Amino acid sequence: MATQKPGEWANTLIVRFEEQLPIRIGQHTSHSSINEEENKNCIIQISRFRFALVLDGFVRVLKRVHEFYQSQIASSSSTRQHGQELEKSYYESIIVILETLEKCFSIQPKDSITLTMEENQNLKCLMKEICTFLYCKDMPCDNPHAQSIKILASKVLSALSVNFFNAVFNRISSKLQELSSCPDENPDFSDIELIQHINVDVSKLIKLFVEAISKFRLLKKSAHLVLVNSLEKCVWNWMENYPYEFAELEKNHNEEMSRCADQLFDILDAFGDNKKGRSAVWSLQMTLLVLAPDILQDIINAEIGGAQLSPHHNKKKVFLDNIRRCLGPHSNSKQLSEAAAVTCVKLCKASTYINVLDTPNSSVVALVQSVIGDLKAILFNPQKPFSRGQNCLNQDMDLMIDCLVSIFKIKPLNNEALNVCLNLNSPANFHFVLVRSLYRIVTQSSLHWWPHIDLIYDKSSELRTMFTDTLNKVSQGYISHTPLRMIQITLKGKDCQGKYKDKAEEVPGYRNLLLYMVRLVHADPMLMLNNHGKAGHEIQSSTLELINGLVSLVHQPTMPEVAQEAMEALLVLHHPEKIEMWNPEAPINTFWDVSSQVMFSISQKLIQHQIMNYTEILKWLKEILICRNAFLSKHKEYANLGSSIAICKQAHIKLEVVFFMYLWSIDIDAILVAMSCFALLCQEAEIRCGSDEITVTSLVPNYHVYQELAQASTVLATASSSGETRLCFPDHVNGRTALQKRIMVLLRKIEHCVNGVQPAWEETFMNWNQVCKSLSSYPKSRTEEGQIEPFHRSVGKRRASHQNSEHELEVTRYTWCPKNKC
Known part of the structure; x- marks a missing residue:
């Protein structure tokens, strides 16, 4: 049947896949799990040759699963426990579907699929469903599956955009056009936020920049920050997915990218009517300068040789001088110092994607050297730990992790910040940052010019001491006065905030630290064995x-x-x-x-x-x-x-x-x-x-x-x-x-x-x-x-x-x- 009537066979397999979902058969046994995995793998392989058919099938599966769930809720007169079990099986089914979809999209060769008009309509229907899951609409704020579903939806959208970028781009462009003339006081920005999740190469990134430049001034202020944050996230996705494109950009300047980055920088430079508003876009502005290395090189040359800059480029130099001043020890604004620290961490991180052997005179690397000392003094000072308040605890640690990882890649053999974090007398947050940073270095996909973790092996003794100390504190029931929270709970609504506030604060910080230390041993035992x-x-x-x-x-x-x-x-x-x-x-x-x-x-x-x-x-x-x-x-x-x-x-x-x-x-x-x-x-x-x-x-x-x-x-x-x-x-x-x-x-x-x-x-x-x-x-x-x-x-x-x-x-x-x- 598979060879004579492949379409019918594939449809039968998709129906069988649906029948094996938890919402149809309940919780999986080991046998049903094996069946489900076999069905998934077969569908993934079929999608290589009959993608449109699989796409159509999954649109129908999603629709039927949702309708079945809604009908069961509407007609159910059973116990509350049964309702909870039904909800659990529904979201577990969605997770299975999203996992399979992501793999089906991921195995397709780039720009290899052409869809008919009807098939494009199926794609739009699927995108609509994915966006619903991406922003957890109609999902209770305390749902334990919410984060998993959001992550999977993001992966599906990223894989989808590789072959169907225009479909996603048109949706983003339509929303920008709508918002530019929308009188609504509380508009929906979710389609703009799709920018954060799509997969773009350098040409697609330029296309997004051109669209943003044409619409930015027409948008209301409420939409500006959403667009700014989304564009910055998109740039980082591009660097991580296509690092060699970025490295090539630094070696051989791309005039179109440089022009777009320059124009968008100038638009952002006029953004905001106060210091707070302007500092909110510093991070993207710095990223844009990195994407225009020719402009940055002119500024560095002017600083070294005293050459005269054009008024146009002088605005960029004023920006950089302001960042350095706010980062320095004599800054009189805590808020601007913090914004400058965030901006410079992004600069340091970007510099690690540049191979200094291929680009020995990189302007980005030169700029990093001028700020890295002050940056370490702000972020890794045990006497005055960096903090933007309890509500930003996780963001602060993520920032410090990004910085410590970047410093290791920039100066692996001369790392004062690492020694500060290894000190048992340093704050517990520093230990957590250190362990998470080492874990990222070990597990992250590595570029060939990044230093290897074995350069840290000589710190094994200190790491073992930290492990023993943490284990003893956990064993004795020691609870830190300022608990570390692994996962930030982002909640909307006062009820949800009140419900989860106490629970988050009860999590012992040292238990989380111990978990990551054990994960570190699992990832690379030599960090403790040397x-x-x-x-x-x-x-x-x-x-x-x-x-x-x-x-x-x-x-x-x-x-x-x-x-x-x-x-x-x-x-x-x-x-x-x-x-x-x-x-x-x-x-x-x-x-x-x-x-x-x-x-x-x-x-x-x-x-x-x-x-x-x-x-x-x-x-x-x-x-x-x-x-x-x-x-x-x-x-x-x-x-x-x-x-x-x-x-x-x-x-x-x-x-x-x-x-x-x-x-x-x-x-x-x-x-x-x-x-x-x-x-x-x-x-x-x-x-x-x-x-x-x-x-x-x-x-x-x-x-x-x-x-x-x-x-x-x-x-x-x-x-x-x-x-x-x-x-x-x-x-x-x-x-x-x-x-x-x-x-x-x-x-x-x-x-x-x-x-x-x-x-x-x-x-x-x-x-x-x-x-x-x-x-x-x-x-x-x-x-x-x-x-x-x-x-x-x-x-x-x-x-x-x-x-x-x-x-x-x-x-x-x-x-x-x-x-x-x-």
Whole structure:
């Protein structure tokens, strides 16, 4: 059908895609998620060849989903909870649709699509919907999906504008024309703000400038700032998306761009009737000067050689002199100093997109050198931290991050601001700015002339100290007097502001700092691992402190996001090449000591059921064991070196106990993972036996049974993929019953009750015995309420969650006769 009637097949696939949306089938299971992903990928591939058909299909899907949601709300007489679930599934469906649309647009070659008149109408309908999502119209201000939907809508519009720029441009131009003659006192500026989200190359940017120049003087003052901010954002999008176009502009001047930038600068120079109004456009004016390097070069030459400037260019020199004066220490206006700081940060950031090797006499770089000293003095002064007030806390930190990242790219080896931020006595905001800046440097797409993060590796000791200090403050419940807020909550309306004000102020600043420090370890562990020049025992001690700190975060139920990042960081740290950096002088000895402590600590928490998401932890533990075995394979000649220490043997025993105990989990995924992990224990033994004259059974006495357990984990592979991961009645599921019987048969084959076998039996029996006693003492009459609380307390004594209480009852079900386990 796909080859004979591709149109019908594609439509059928789009219908199937719609039927798999959360609003149609409810919350996804693992099986439905797989189906949804397959449908998405098929539609994305179809869009390469039948884009117009996919476009038409998605316009219809969006319309039907919206109509279905509205009809359900209108006709619903159910509970409030059902209404909340319906709303959640609707917005989750919108997210799925937007994600797919963005990928469909992104894979299209630039300027490669031509649409018919009818297809253009579909595009306009889609743009209308995207704009609705972009500005979250008709969406409650407290909706948790609002930010995700806005970001995705922006990405869709950006990808759409690559091939359909004129469609978006015409909408912007029409709005500018409308506003230039609009008598409305409260006009809608949303279509002007589309400028912030579109993808433009240099020719399209010039086209926007020409349009803005022709309309600016006709607009009312209320529209001026919207247009100014939107144009500036558009320029930065262009620099980030087409950095080599900007670099080329600096080498070979573009006369058309220079003329547009010059004209728009002059228009802005007359903007505003007071200092506040004029300073509001400084940032765009500076950006425009950067886009006209020939004009800027004339000004720099005049300053150096004393040449006479034309009156036209002299206005630009007056502007630059004013910026320098306001930035300097003798400025008598705080507001203008702050505006000058913002302007100069943008200048510094722009200069990093210029390759000084190709453009050694860059006027932009020369201008940066004249302001960078005063800029650092304003932004990175611990005695007088930069602040524009509590309402601008996030904007101030973003500004400082932009500045610190730019300074690193400009002067990577002479960075006083970095040292100020590393100082533990500096304000907490400085630490947050530092960590976020380093994270951006590590994760941001890099231009080939930007310096590499390894130039910061010699600061590892200070970063580790900051990590330990932050971890201790969070562990002790330390809350900063001035909390750092990761995400600015932008709200409209007094009700929403009041609702969220207190919640934002309750967020502990050091917890956010800790989150980003752990993310930094995950992104580049060497920022914390480098110990160049230190003795081996010092290196091992600092590595152990770092890793133990991360381990302590894995089982933090109050900080799930931090816990997840800590798991990712520990996994990266267990990559073979990173293990070698734990202590380059004695990598294998250090590996056995440090990694064994990690295994012991996590296993102990799993045994005691103190970790709620135990299935995810087991999967993560499996990945860690795979990395450990990869490292040992790389050094198999010396794999046993240092493995005779007590913690190594204890960790192995704990691991066996964990894998045995979770064979009785109510979560079938946990069972399968636990079974498969026995194979990794066997593999480790095989690797270690290759280096010395020892047998695998001396390390793993029940080697053959463990291998059979691992092989049996494939019995329910099909059932697991069907999404049945929480089966409370195993007798009704033949696959699960067969697996449990197989496990019991294999466990009876165990001949050597050593290592983790005996402790696992004892731990399981203790769980079984405890629940039996609790059940037998449960009040027969429901009126005996006084006894109910002690019962629940006894059942939950060693459990961290309801999940794990269910886990304990499941243990009882399968271990009612303890003799069956050995």
